[in-house]
Amino acid sequence: MGRMFVLVPGAGGSGWIWHLVVARLQAAGHNAIAVDLPGDDETAGLREYADLIVKAVETAETAGTTDDVVLVAQSLGGLSAPLTCDRLPVSRIILVNAMIPAPGETGGDWWANTxxxxxxxxxxxxxxxxxxxxxxxxxxxxHDVPQDLTDYAMAHGSPQSGAVFGLPWPLPAWPDVPTRALAGADDRFFPADFQARVARDRLGLDVERLPGGHLNALSRPDELTKALLE
Known part of the structure; x- marks a missing residue:
């Protein structure tokens, strides 16, 4: 029985963005998996993403039993990861530069609403x-990601379909699970002050500011891993 860090990616769905953090978590003796999601599949919405997150955990459990899942959601992952809390033994949610939805709000409306x-x-x-x-x-x-990682991401990235943005977020409230919000201090897409306001207004949370930008899993993996382990 043990803890498992389940790392959910943002737009495009590539679990690769977490590979540096996964390696560091595993080196520290923790179980960690990064989930791949079908970002380019126009038939896959948030419920399908949630199913795939659950399946990834269940598949990983064939190597050992997990009774403590830490869900880590980056950017768009903030919409899908919470939908798994009724099916997984989630002990906490950690948001990383993440979208925080409101009940009934579509992902498409989130941008203007926030x-x-x-x-x-x-x-x-x-x-x-x-x-x-x-x-x-x-x-x-x-802007702060090493060039070799940028080149790989640009060459292997997938587009993000609009399916996840069209339907209302289905939960009546945020899951009753302890939640932390981590914000990259140099995030240019979701500026840290913006993240702080949304986290406070929607979840009553103070954000924890970390070095790095929107993809700090690639640009500052040491600092992000340390924060996840705190």
């Missing part, structure tokens, strides 16, 4: 970027 676009634009102006420039993945996601 004011993400305005927060991004305000942060761009404050940091000297043109908020009206063409959206650049390098600027908002990979």
């Amino acid at each position: 004011g993400q676009e305005q927060a991004r634009r305000d942060n761009d102006r404050a940091q000297g970027r043109d908020p009206d420039a063409e959206f650049d993945l390098g600027v908002y996601f990979f």
Whole structure:
């Protein structure tokens, strides 16, 4: 019987973004798995994502029994990971630069409801970027990620389908599970102050600020792993 860290990716669904953190958790003696989700599948919505997260845990359990799951959800993973809490022995949820949904809200409405676009634009102006420039993945996601990892991600990444954004978030409330919210201090896509406001308003949580940007699992894996283990 033991603890398992289950790491859920954001848009595109590639569990690869967690590979550096998985290696560090395992080196520290913990069980850890990264889930792959079908980001490019237009037929897969949040419920299908949740099913795949549960299946990944059940498959991993063939190597050992787990009675303590720590769900770690990055970005878009914040919509799907909580849907598994009624089927897995989840002891805590850790959000990493994650979307925090409201009951009945679609993922598509989340952006306007939370004011993400305005927060991004305000942060761009404050940091000297043109908020009206063409959206650049390098600027908002990979600005602090090592070049070799950026090159791999760009070559192997998948698009994100719109299916997960169309249906209302199905839970009546956030799961009754202890939850932490970690925010990259240099996140340009979900600025840290924006994350702090959403976490406070929706879950009554204070965010814990960490070094790095939106993909700090790739850019600052040591600091993120340490935070997950606290």
